[in-house]
Amino acid sequence: MQLSIDLGSSDQPIYQQIRDEIVSGIASGQLRDGDPLPSVRTLGAEIGVNLHTVNKAYKLLQRDGFIEIQRSRGTFVRAGDTAKNAAGFIESSGRRIQALVSDALSLKIDRTVLHHMIDHYYDELEGKGS
Amino acid sequence: MNLITFLGIYFFISALFIAQPWFSRRNVVFGVVFADDQIWKNDNVRKIIRAYLISAVFAVFAILIILAPLVAAGWTNDMLAFNLSLALLILVETLVFYAATRKTRAYKQMNKPDPELSSRNVIVAVKGDKETLFPLSWLLILLPLMIATFIVAILGYPYMPSSIPTHFGLTGPDHWAPKSWMTVLSPVFFELMLAVLVLFIRRAPASVKGNPKAAPDYARFRKLMTLLMIVTGLITELIFLVIVISFIHPVSQIWLIAPTIAVIILLPVMMLIYFRFARSKTPSGPILDDDAKWLWGQFYFNRSDPSLFVEKRVGIGYTINMARPGAWMVVIGIITVAILLSVWSR
Structure with a gap:
């Protein structure tokens, strides 16, 4: 599993990229339940970014239940409790999807285009895992 | 110091300095990173290397020619001339290197940008620390000898003579200092500093980034280097323990000479490890162009790292990130302790 980070991106902060890349790794099955993640220190050094940046990403992942940070043993992927996470996701992602649909609608983009895009990314991530 | 020893050491250090550019990864020339692993065979780069070699060798002899009349006229003593020649050597060779770095950068900018070279994108592998870092618990191996030296120094203090040898030449001790806790315990301080350095080297990132194949197998190389440092640490500890024991009880010279030879053997071992596990690896994939973070091609300054x-x-080993106050504190701490110890042991 690899993370691809754009250090010069103006529209996506680095912590968000780290978070999204790890989630996409879980979605595609490249990261499995119990897989170890590098420590905040190691990942910060490898990417070449501030420890706070990595910490912020890990805190978001922990909040959303994607990872578990054990003080002495390290950080691990948690993909086990899907039902609970899924309920939380449906509850919390409404606003994000609404914003996405608003953007699309204001540009007169047909709903089928969005449907197709969503299908495309589903296929892509599911394809990576197998 | 006689002339032959002086010239021997001087030329040996000069050779190590001049050879430095070859101790870098295949796609790095004078501290400038390329995506092309065949860059060393490029005609323009070869010209820059040839010019570097000529000026670097010229500088070695120029320094000798400048210093020779000073020594002959008796303006400096041998030790001062030796230190002066090495200080000049470091300064001049750094400048010669920098000149080559500038030429290489100019050549790089002349070419059209390489799509494999990006100053924005980094790909990193997601692996647990256990897989990539040397196990921390191995550092405990350094403890027993350190504690033994400490105990021997503390318990043996009343039995030590009033004058303690602090410097050892080929024929045995050649410098002595009055007995004090500082002089007696100084080996333990050196050992502690060494252990701290191993701690930092253990997680030092590669000098070429961009993707996991930019510095292939770097994690393994770093583990080997950490292991080598621990072995060096162990042998150094043994030397120090023998020295402290020798304060109390006469010790056969062989106990000092054997470990010293072992340390000297470790130098070519380190070079072999470097060539086998770093230089011989072929980089591939997107490479991060971070030349701007390497001042003069060899001094690292990166605020975000x-x-x-x-x-x-360039060169085997590790260097500090000069943008980190913490790194300065470690270096200044080590230099301060070293100066204090040498002042105290006079």
Whole structure:
């Protein structure tokens, strides 16, 4: 599993990229339940970014239940409790999807285009895992 | 110091300095990173290397020619001339290197940008620390000898003579200092500093980034280097323990000479490890163009990198991230302790 980070991106902060890349790794099955993640220190050094940046990403992942940070043993992927996470996701992602649909609608983009895009990314991530 | 020893050491250090550019990864020339691993065979680069070699060798002899009349006229003593020649050597060779770095950068900018070279994108592998870092618990191996030296120094203090040898030449001790806790315990301080350095090297990132194949197998190389440092540490500890024991009880010279030879053997071992596990690896994939972070091609200054120590871009070993106050504190701490110890042991 690899993370691809754009250090010069103006529209996506680095912590968000780290978070999204790890989630996409879980979605595609490249990261499995119990897989170890590098420590905040190691990942910060490898990417070449501030420890706070990595910490912020890990805190978001922990909040959303994607990872578990054990003080002495390290950080691990948690993909086990899907039902609970899924309920939380449906509850919390409404606003994000609404914003996405608003953007699309204001540009007169047909709903089928969005449907197709969503299908495309589903296929892509599911394809990576197998 | 006689002339032959002086010239021997001087030329040996000069050779190590001049050879430095070859101790870098295949796609790095004078601290400038390329995506092309065949860059060393490029005609323009070869010209820059040839010019570097000529001026670097010329500088070695120029320094000798400048210093020779000073020594002959008796203006400096041998030790001063030796230190002066090495200081000049470091300064001049750094400048010669920098001139080559500038030429290489100019050549790089002349070419059209390489799509494999990006100053924005980094791909990193997601692996647990256990897989990539040397196990911390191995550092405990350094403890027993350190504690033994400490105990021997503390318990043996009343039995030590009033004058303690502090410097050892080929024929045995050649410098003595009055007995004090500082002089007696100084080996333990050196050992502690060494252990701290191993701690930093253990997690120092590679000098070439961009993707996991930019510095292939770097994690393994770093583990080997950490192991080598621990072995060096162990032998050094043994030397120090023998020295402290020798304060109390006469010790056969062989106990000092054997470990010293072992340390000297470790130098070519380190070079072999470097060529086998770093230089011989062929980089591939997108490479991060971070030339701007390497001042003069060899001094690392990167505010966003949290690392205190990083792998050297040129030369074997590790260097500090000069943008980190913490790194300065470690270096200044080590230099201060070293100066204090040498002042105390006079």
